[in-house]
Amino acid sequence: xxxxxxxxxxxxxxxxxxxxxxxxxxxxxxxxxxxxxxxxxxxxxxxxxxxxxxxxxxxxxxxxxxxxxxxxxxxxxxxxxxxxxxxxxxxxxxxxxxxxxxxxxxxxxxxxxxxxxxxxxxxxxxxxxxxxxxxxxxxxxxxxxxxxxxxxxxxxxxxxxxxxxxxxxxxxxxxxxxxxxxxxxxxxxxxxxxxxxxxxxxxxxxxxxxxxxxxxxxxxxxxxxxxxxxxxxxxxxxxxxxxxxxxxxxxxxxxxxxxxxxxxxxxxxxxxxxxxxxxxxxxxxxxxxxx
Amino acid sequence: xxxxxxxxxxxxxxxxxxxxxxxxxxxxxxxxxxxxxxxxxxxxxxxxxxxxxxxxxxxxxxxxxxxxxxxxxxxxxxxxxxxxxxxxxxxxxxxxxxxxxxxxxxxxxxxxxxxxxxxxxxxxxxxxxxxxxxxxxxxxxxxxxxxxxxxxxxxxxxxxxxxxxxxxxxxxxxxxxxxxxxxxxxxxxxxxxxxxxxxxxxxxxxxxxxxxxxxxxxxxxxxxxxxxxxxxxxxxxxxxxxxxxxxxxxxxxxxxxxxxxxxxxxxxxxxxxxxxxxxxxxxxxxxxxxxxxxxxxxxxxxxxxxxxxxxxx
Numbered sequence: 001x002x003x004x005x006x007x008x009x010x011x012x013x014x015x016x017x018x019x020x021x022x023x024x025x026x027x028x029x030x031x032x033x034x035x036x037x038x039x040x041x042x043x044x045x046x047x048x049x050x051x052x053x054x055x056x057x058x059x060x061x062x063x064x065x066x067x068x069x070x071x072x073x074x075x076x077x078x079x080x081x082x083x084x085x086x087x088x089x090x091x092x093x094x095x096x097x098x099x100x101x102x103x104x105x106x107x108x109x110x111x112x113x114x115x116x117x118x119x120x121x122x123x124x125x126x127x128x129x130x131x132x133x134x135x136x137x138x139x140x141x142x143x144x145x146x147x148x149x150x151x152x153x154x155x156x157x158x159x160x161x162x163x164x165x166x167x168x169x170x171x172x173x174x175x176x177x178x179x180x181x182x183x184x185x186x187x188x189x190x191x192x193x194x195x196x197x198x199x200x201x202x203x204x205x206x207x208x209x210x211x212x213x214x215x216x217x218x219x220x221x222x223x224x225x226x227x228x229x230x231x232x233x234x235x236x237x238x239x240x241x242x243x244x245x246x247x248x249x250x251x252x253x254x255x256x257x258x259x260x261x262x263x264x265x266x267x268x269x270x271x272x273x274x275x276x277x278x279x280x281x282x283x284x285x286x287x288x289x290x291x
Numbered sequence: 292x293x294x295x296x297x298x299x300x301x302x303x304x305x306x307x308x309x310x311x312x313x314x315x316x317x318x319x320x321x322x323x324x325x326x327x328x329x330x331x332x333x334x335x336x337x338x339x340x341x342x343x344x345x346x347x348x349x350x351x352x353x354x355x356x357x358x359x360x361x362x363x364x365x366x367x368x369x370x371x372x373x374x375x376x377x378x379x380x381x382x383x384x385x386x387x388x389x390x391x392x393x394x395x396x397x398x399x400x401x402x403x404x405x406x407x408x409x410x411x412x413x414x415x416x417x418x419x420x421x422x423x424x425x426x427x428x429x430x431x432x433x434x435x436x437x438x439x440x441x442x443x444x445x446x447x448x449x450x451x452x453x454x455x456x457x458x459x460x461x462x463x464x465x466x467x468x469x470x471x472x473x474x475x476x477x478x479x480x481x482x483x484x485x486x487x488x489x490x491x492x493x494x495x496x497x498x499x500x501x502x503x504x505x506x507x508x509x510x511x512x513x514x515x516x517x518x519x520x521x522x523x524x525x526x527x528x529x530x531x532x533x534x535x536x537x538x539x540x541x542x543x544x545x546x547x548x549x550x551x552x553x554x555x556x557x558x559x560x561x562x563x564x565x566x567x568x569x570x571x572x573x574x575x576x577x578x579x580x581x582x583x584x585x586x587x588x589x590x591x592x593x594x595x596x597x598x599x600x601x602x603x604x
Contacts, residue, residue: 132309135588136581137543140561144577147565148320224434228547231436232562247437251551254444254455261444265437273432 020209023285030281036274044090053081055088056239064257074259077249085241086263092242093271096157096226096235097219103161104168104222105215111165112172113199117180126169133166142225146234153226153242156235160225164218171214175207182206209286216282220275227268243268295596299589310581311363314574315356318346321570329372329570345370363578369571371564378575381560386579389556391461392548393541395472396480400537404484405530408491412499413518423488430485435544439478439551446474456553475552479544483537490533494526501525528598533591542580 014022024030043050053059053071059079067074073082115126133141145159179185180203188202229235230244238245243264250260321328326342342348347355362369368378411423447455453474459467498504499522507521508514546558553559557576564572 128305129309131306132313132581135306135310135585136313136577137540137584139543139546140577140580143546143561143565144314144317144573145320147573148317148570150322220432227434228436231547232550232565234565247440251440251443254440255448258444258448261437261440265434265441268434268437269432272434273428276428276432 020282020285024281027281027284029277030285033274033276033278033281036270037278040090040271040274041094043087044094047087047091051081051084051087053084055080055084055241057081064253064260066257067259073263074257076246076260077253077257080239082246082260082263085246086243086267089241089243089246089264089267090271092153092230092236092240093223093226093268096153096160097223097271097275100157100160100222100226101164101215101218103158104164104218105211107161107165108168109172109204109211112169113176113203115169116173116176117195117199117203123173126173130166130169130173133163134170136163138163138221139225139228142229143232143234146229151234151237153230153236153240156226156229159229160222163225164222167214167218168211171210172207175210176203179203179206213279213283213286216275217279220272220279223268223272223275292596296593299592303585303589306585307582310578310585311360312356314578314581315359317574317577318570319352328568368575368578371569371572373564373567373569378572381572382557382575382579385555385557385560388458388460388554389542389545389549389558391468392472392476392479392545392554392556395476396483396541396544397537398480399477400480400484400487403480404487405491405527407484408488408530409495409518409523411488411492412495415496423492427485427488430481430488433481434547435478435481436547436551438481439475439548442474442478443551456551458552458554458556471552472554475548475554478551479541479548482544483541486537487530487533490530491526494530495522498522498526528595542583 024034057080059075059081062071062075062079064077065071065075065079071081071083073086076082076085111126115123115130118126136144142156142159142163145162146156149155149159176199185198185202188198193201226235227242227244227247230242231248233245233248236242236245246264247261250257250264253260318325325346326339326348329342329346330339347358350358359369366379368382370377371381374381407423407426411420414420443455446453454471457471459471461468499518501522503525504517504522507517512521542557545556546561548554549556549558550562557580561573561576564570564576
C-alpha cells in the first residue's frame, strides 16, 4: 500500500516529457521503430565508413552481378555496388524527410498560430488558402512545383515542404482554437501579455504534442514523396544514389536483375514503416486522456 | 438541406479562386524568362514572341491572371506546346483511363478494407486482429511504385499470368482490359484499403460498444445479425463517404502507378508533360485534379448529410 502510494506521488510529480518517455518506452513496436530509425540515421551519417565501395564507382567487369560475398546486394547496370548505393541513398531519403517537414513546420506553425490567434478576417483568408492547397492532391502539387522549380533534390525538398505546410497550418489553427479559451491563456491575457508572447510562450508549448505526432507521420509521407519524385526523375539526379531513382533504373532490368529492385524498395519500406509505428506510439504516449 | 447546399456552394467560390491563383502562380516559379522556359528546345525569336503574346507575358501579372482565368472559365486551358492540341482535349482523352483505374481501385479497397476491418473489430485482441493491423501498417508503408514493380516481377516475369504493362480499353476487349488493369488497380487501391481497414475497425469497435447494439443483443438476436445489420450499417456511414473523398487522392496515386505499368492515363500525361516542359498541360492537369477533388468533397458532404438523419434537420 505504502509503495503504491509512494509510486503515485512520484508519478504525480513526473514532468510531461518524462511521462511521455515512460509511456513510449512501454510500447514495444514504437521502440522498435525508434531503434530502426536511429540505425538508419547512423548508417546515413557513417556511410563512408560502412560502405565497401564508392557508390558512384562503375566497375564494367561486374555488370548486373547477383548478390555475392563481394557484393552483398549485387551490382547494377553499370557495375556499381548496390549495398553501397543503398547505404548512401539513406542520406537523400532521411535528409528529404527531415528538411521538407522542417520547411512545412517553419511555414505552417506560424501561419496556423496567426490564423487561430489573429482576427476573424485573417483566419478566413488563411483558411481558404489552406483549403485551396489541400484541394490539390499532395503528389500532383509536389510534381507541379518540382517541375516548375527544376529537377534536383533541393527543389524536391522545397516542393514537398510547401505541399505539406497546409496540414500544419490546419492542425495548429485547430489546436490554438481549442487551447486559447483555456483559463491559463485567459490569465496570461488578463495580466497584460502581448498576443505574440501568449502565442509563443503559452499556446505553442501546449500544442507541441499534436505537432510532434503529425511531424513524425509526415516525415514518413515526405520520404515516400521524395522517393516518388526521384523515381519520376524530379528528385536526386544521377549518378548520386537515391532509393527512388534506383527503383526507376531497376524496373528496366527486372527480367535479368530483379535484385536491383528489392533492396532500395525494402529500405524505403523499413524507414517509412518505422516512422509510422513511432508516430502511432507517440500519439498514444502523448495523449493526455491516456492513463 | 437547401440552405446547407447553398452555403457549401458559396464556400467553394473562394477556395476555387485561391486554387486558380496557386496554379497560375506556378508559372512565376520558372527561372529566367518564362517564354524561353516554356519554349523548351525552341529558340526561334518568332516562336518566343508568339508565346509572349499568347500568355500576355509583357502585361502586368494581374492582367495575365485575368486572361488565364477567363480562358479557364470558358473551357480554354491553353494549348500543349508539344502535341499542338488543346489541353482540355488531351485531358478528356486520358481521363476515362484513369477513372476506370481509380474506380476499380476503390472497389478492390472497399472490399478488402471493410471486410478486414469488420473481422478485425469482431475478433478484437485475437491473432486475427493483430494480423489485420500488421497488414494495414504494411499497406500504409509500402510505396505503391515498389509494390507495382514487385507484382510485375511475380505475375508477369516469373509466373507469366498477366501482362507487365500496357492498356486495353474496357469497351475494346473487356477481358483483356481486366487483365491489363487488375494489377495496377490493386497497387493503387492498396494503401487506401489499409486506411479503410483502420477506419472501419475503429468505427465498428465504437458501434459494437453502443447502446443499440447492447439492446439488439439483449433481444436475443444472433451475433451475425447484430454485427451485420445493427453495428455495420451505422459504422459504415462515415467510412463510405471517405471513399468518395479518397477518389481524389487516388488520382494522385495514379501518377506513379500509370508510370510503372505504362498506362496512358492522366498521370502519365502530367509526367510526360513535365519532362517535355509542356507547362500548360501541367497547370491544366493540376487544375482539373484539384477541381475534381473539391467537387468530390462537396458530394461526400452532401452524401453524409443525406445518409445521417440527425444532420438532415
